[in-house]
Amino acid sequence: MTLAQLNELLAQRCDAEWVWIGEDIMAPLARFITLQPGGPSHRRLLLIADPVTWNIAGKAIDNHLLEAGHTVSRHLLSSSRAGGKAACDDEEVGLAVNQIRASDCDLVIAVGAGTVNDVAKLAAFRSERPYLVVATAPSMNGYTSSTAAVLSSGIKESAPCRGPIACVADINLLCNAPYRMIAAGLGDLVSRTVSMADWYLSHRVLGTGYSTLAIDLVEESGRLCDGLGGEKLPQRNSVAVARLMGALLISGQAMAQAGSSAPASGAEHLISHYLDMTRDPRQPGELHGCQVGVATIATAACYELLLAVEPTSSLNLAKRTASMPSWPQVEEELSLHFGELAPALLPHAREKNLSSVELHQRLVRMASEWPSIRAGLSPLLRPASAVREQLSSAGAPVSFAAIGVDAVRARDALWYCRHIRARYTVLDLAADIGVLQDWTTALPLC
Secondary structure (H helix, E strand, O other), rough: OOOOHHHHHHHOOOOOOEEEEEEEEHHHHHHHHOOOOOOOEEEEEEEEEEEHHHHHHHHHHHHHHHHHHOEEEEEEOOOOOOOHOOOEEHHHHHHHHHHHHHHOOOOEHHHHOHHHHHHHHEEEHOOOOOEEEEEOOOOOOOOOEEEEEEEOOOEEEEOOOOOEEEEEEEEEHHHHHHHHHHHHHHHHHOOHHHHHHHHHHHHHHHHHOOHHHHHHHHHHHHHHOOOOOOOOOOOOOOHHHHHHHHHHHHHHHHHHHHHOOHOOHHHHHHHHHHHHHHHHHHHOOHHHHHHHHHHHHHHHHHHHHOOOOOOEEEEEEHHHHOOOOOOOHHHHHHHHHHHHHHHHHHHHHHHOOOOHHHHHHHHHHHHHHHHHHHHHHHHOOOOOOHHHHHHHOOOOOOOOOOHOOOOHHHHHHHHHHOOOOOOOOHHHHHHHHOOHHHHHHHOOOO
16 A cells, blocks of 8 residues: 555545645644634744654644744743653643643644643633644544543543544654654554444443444555554565554544444453552653553453353352452452542442442343343454564564562452443453453463
């Protein structure tokens, strides 16, 4: 697939006015901004970047837009936190909102990847401004989505907002991104096998929404990634990196189409969020996509265990419901485990906690529908070994140890992450039938 063919596909699949990967974005970017409707061609712009993305791209974009006759203000995210990296949290978003309002800008321009994009997207939404993003790395699939991952009161949440009016990327900049960021992009995409299954599982068990159109987009993003392992990505082959970026943009569009991150974010993302929330703040964190890739291997293994058994055929329903802990017991356990994070997390956990009667009813219904549920899950899933091989062949991490997480913390992540959000996943089903602790103990996590 040539770059022209890829851009044609992106134009067909993505809702943004302009989605483009090219070799020189400066002149097209200035022209797009100048031609925006609703006023004079002279625009008041606010560039949001971090110190790294400012140096590699922001400064040049700033100069070019000034030469094109626009007024440009700048806002750099804070790097004073542990590890010298900014985070998309309440404080950082609030600072960006203040800067947007102070500059009275017409358009917000994000120059960066995950954190920069999320901060700019959410701040622009809360300030009622459009935004576009200049992507600097093929590291995550949130560029074209209509949600932003934000750390709010210590809890990682998916905040609804608007997607960008444009997403553009310089292929040379993408190819020269740190390789760990390229590997992270692949990690974010391999999660599709379990995120799609979790979305379908939630639809069948809880009756939540489900869109085959969004699933088609996620699967198309997966086809773009086929064959990108081996030497292609590690050698920064421009066609391979462009395909990876295109796949990420289409995956983001799937989330926008669904109005939720669910098609591309299941239990594996909750594991990553848990690791972010509970890491030692004195230590630098791992890239989100690398955590997601490793977590996908673990949750794919959970699905293999699930499909190998009849979840309710040999289950003593009376014994299972009688052994289910009460909410006060769950609340006490979570308060002890999460500490100061607990007050923000407990409402999400309470929403998922069932009474013994409700659990009994769910399990009885699941027993009658399981053959149909399993038939729907099977075509969405890939073996954990296949996910591991795809990541390994591209030089991406494939174990918790490789992302700095020991076995104890990895098992805690699989056991406790489901309480972070009300979203139903394979980990919740395993907990419902009383096998989650056994499974997480048996899995070779490091």
